[in-house]
Amino acid sequence: MAHPFLNFVRLVVVATTFVRLAPAQQSAPLGIDPEIAATIASLKAFDNHAHPVLPPPSDKSDRNFDALPVDQMEPQTDPIGLRPDDPRLRDAWRALWHFEAASLPLDAAAQKQLEAARAVVKAREGLNFSRWVLDQSNIATMVANRVSLGPGIAEPRFRWVPYDDALLFPLDTTGIASVTPDKKQFYPLEDRLRAQYLSAVNLKAAPATLPEYLAKVVTPTLEREKAGGAIAVKFEIAYLRGFDFSDPSPTVAEKIYAKLQGKPRPDRVDYKLLQDFLFRYVARECGRLGLAIHVHTMAGAGSYFSIAGANAMLLEPIFNDPTLRKTNFVMLHGGWPFVREAGSLLQKPNVYLDISQQSMIIPARTLAGWLREWLETYPDKVLFATDGYPYSDALGWEEATWIASRNARQALGLALTGMVRDGEISRPRAAEIAVMVLHGNADALYQRR
Ligand SMILES: [Zn+2]
Structure with missing residues (x-):
């Protein structure tokens, strides 16, 4: 039986075939050098960070796209680029689904029509749907930051x-969860993930001593994540606490663990020291295993997020820890609003950043400003990324990936155009840097062939 909206979708599809469609990912008239724009458009990207959702039949029930899904929180003031009346949505809907919106934001009926248009493509592509989405955004490989992959x-x-934040919280979290409404929601999700990690090693509760917890959990x-194909592990720690990791000795951490293990509402100051120890332990192990560490480094979703606690500069003691120099760190989302602080930290040999999320919400001209500064100083440390994510009914991971890919490429084009016009680099060097940002730096970082 035909879906009631399919007929409408067919009408829309027929109607739009008579409209001259803008080529997907076409550059807006920003004054980007055409040769540089053509080079950038020809390159298939490595997307360093995104949250793709499983294709049908699992798309509606899939929650593994994030360990801390941010769609159920108290309202915040959304940036323009995440609102349902963002005009860029029209471009993405047209390119992906041949869907024309009469007005923004969509009313309930138009939303149903959009969903029907998406369903047509999903039905056509089946399990290939997610790969099809990447093709529409000129992305060869996408890093899926998910609890697990899937069909x-x-x-x-x-x-x-x-995600490995849960490993930092082996004790009862009710005391630290009570600080804000967001944390009250997040910590039980971490508790659930930790229970999964415990059950994967056949344990029901954290072991009695810290050495056992490290060795058995x-x-x-x-090691299981590495064996399962992980190239990095992600920390969303800025949603849970600040980046101010101190460096307690193993003896101090062991004593705290022994004192607090199994007790309700452990002392917050002691618990923080234990988390600090565990973060460095995890980072050191990641270096041994050849796993990079991805850290959410940007103002985050939710009106209670501590932006000051996510200042990249607070990570400097971690980056300066000589025992962690074998561990590569990627500051996801380029540190916004502390973009200069983040850029300065690229001096550390094992530190990188990506432009995920910024590429969604910061328009190309503005993003090109600090992108250029980073490319003028450490061009081998900057990675392309989208943060495609199911933000809302209007802005799915598919639209977000498409919009961010176009915007990021425009920002890159603007930055390189400026550098060529000001005589800083040659055209061939601009092409080289484009390759580096779009996939070469990631190839080197993850040692891809
Ligand atoms: Zn993300």
Whole structure:
């Protein structure tokens, strides 16, 4: 039986075939050098960070696209680029689904028509749907930051980055969860993930001592993730606490663990020291295993997020820890609003950043400003990324990926155009840097061939 909206969708599709469609990903008239724009358009990207959702039949029930899904929080003031009346949505809907919106934001009836238009493509593509989405955005490989991969989100087009914040919280979290409404929601999600990690090593509760916890839970979890194809592990720690990781000795951490293990509402100051120890332990193990560490480094979703706590500069003691120099760190989202602080940290040999999320919400001209500064100083440390994510009914991971890919390429084009016009670099060097940002730096970082 035909879906009631399919007939409408067919009408829309027929109607739009008579409209001259803008080529997908076409550059807006920003004054980008045409040769540089053509080079950038010809390159298939490695997307360092995104959250693809499983294709049908699992698309509606899939929650593994994030360990801390941010769609159920108290309202915040959304940036323009995430609002349902963002005009760029029209371009993405037209390019992906041949869907024309009469007005923005969509009313309930138009939303149903959009969903029907999406369903037509999903039905046509089946399990190939996620790969099809990448093709529309000129992306060869996408890092899927998910609790787990699944049917249709698999290698080689998708690479896995799991979440490991839960490993830092082996004790009762009710005391630290009570600080804000967001944390009250997030910590039980971390507790659930930790229970999964414990059950994967056949445990029901964290072991009695810290050395046992490290040996029986933390290291085996990281090794299991590595064996499962992970290229990095992700920390959303800025949603849970600040980046101010101190450096307690193993003896101090062991004593705290022994004192607090199994007790309700452990002392917050002691618990923080234990988290600090565990973060460095995980980072050191990741270096041994050849896993990079991805850190959410940007103002985050939710009106209670501590932006000051996510200042990249607070990570400097971690980056300066000589025992962590074998661990590569990627500051996801380029540190916004602390973009200069983040850029300065690229001086550390094991530190990189990507432009995920910024590429969604910061328009190309503005993003090109600090992107240029980074490319003028450390061009081998900057990675293309989208943060395609199911933000809302209007802005799915598919639209977000498409919009961010176009915007990021425009920003890159603007930055390189400026550098060529000001005589800083040659045209061939601009092409080289485009390759580096779009996939070469990621190839080197993850040692891809
Ligand atoms: Zn993300």
